[in-house]
Amino acid sequence: MLSTAERWEGGKNRILIIGSTGYLGKYMAKASISLNYPTYVLVRPESLAPNSSRAGKLQELTDMGIRILQGSLDDHKSLINAFKQVDIVISSLAIPQHMDQLKIIRAIQEVGNIKRFLPSEFGNDVDRVEALPPFQKVCDDKKVIRRAIEQAGIPYSFISANSFAAYFVDYFIHPRRNPQPEEVVIYGDGLTKAVLNLEDDVAAFTIMVANDPRTLNKLVIYRPPGNIISQSELVSLWEKKTGTTFKRVFLSESDMINLSETLPHPDNIPVCVLHNIFVKGDQTNFELGEEELEASRLYPDYKYTPIEAFLDASISVPRHTKLTSFA
Structure with a gap:
């Protein structure tokens, strides 16, 4: 035995x-x-x-x-x-x-x-x-x-x-969209650190x-330390790597709270998740x-993919290819 x-x-x-x-x-x-x-x-x-x-x-x-x-x-x-x-x-x-x-x-x-x-x-x-x-x-x-x-x-x-990196990178900056979108929504001030x-x-x-x-x-x-990043840092990195310039549209915390109270359930859950991660910072505030x-x-021997390396890899993927599935 x-x-x-x-x-x-x-x-x-x-x-x-x-x-x-x-x-x-x-x-x-x-x-x-x-x-x-x-x-x-x-x-x-x-x-x-x-x-x-x-x-x-x-x-x-x-x-x-x-x-x-x-x-x-x-x-x-x-x-x-x-x-x-x-x-x-x-x-x-x-x-x-x-x-x-x-x-x-x-x-x-x-x-x-x-x-x-x-x-x-x-x-x-x-x-x-x-x-x-x-x-x-x-x-x-x-x-x-x-x-x-x-x-x-x-x-x-x-x-x-x-947070899942492929999901949120696609959600925020749509790297596979051709042409690239002209604007990106920033939640809160965009400075809160999250983990992707x-x-x-x-x-x-x-x-x-x-x-x-x-x-x-x-x-x-x-x-992992290489995956701690704010939304503004993520957008700026993508702009630098691709030569893209986004118009930043800020959705304030008060607007997010209002949406959480007025959108029907379960449509109000995503904005609450975004608020918790990218405004309140519950992934990194401890x-x-x-x-x-x-x-x-x-x-330590496992070689994870830092978020910047993932962005580099995303650039080489043909624009008509979907970055991730949301099944």
Whole structure:
């Protein structure tokens, strides 16, 4: 009988990704198989039909050597059957489906063999966030998931991956648009620092965290020094690299608060997220203590992509090519 330490050090943990055809899930699946872990994805039976809108994405996963397990969050027995075949479960479920993770927690608690569960967070550290009410509700829901995992005694790692670089670069400056837009919206004064991590790096860090004894029952924050940048700095960098000059249109904090109160739900959530990250600065307005786990310090040999290098790479991509998918 192998000890827990030997099981971590010898052999590869079998990793199950839930939400593998979503925006972040496909990066997770690719990172897991690229790092040579036996990788599984949970897929609803109807998604396997030849005429399914997800058939192409699933074929890409199987072509990479990823194994498909049929199951549904609404079918407890199928979750039990899937979890019995793996060691680690990583959820990348999107809002509003993230509350369905309570079903995952119940199934993990029942099977008793899962060595690590990583719930779907991958944004700000929800235990630190103080946001406008529509976004605060989302964060409070994620805190419910955290507390349920802790109360159930399930081994976990919580992830604060901050912001996705490809998503926000595309959102702010539209580098693939031809011709380039004439103006860019600046939120607040544009000087607040945020953390923009490339999606591929978020996924790779997450797979390493999931298999690391040091991160058991811990929060890990992804704050590499080369990815800390303000919106104004980002825009200025792109202007310098491309010779583009944007007209800066400022959306004040008071206007953002007004939009959060007047836009219908859930249309009011994005402006609250932008306010929290790029005006209030909840990703960088606290110091990391010596005991806190930060991904680039945990894995110094991993060569993450700094935001400036990502911009350089974006210049070389043909203008008709989409930088990222928002599926």
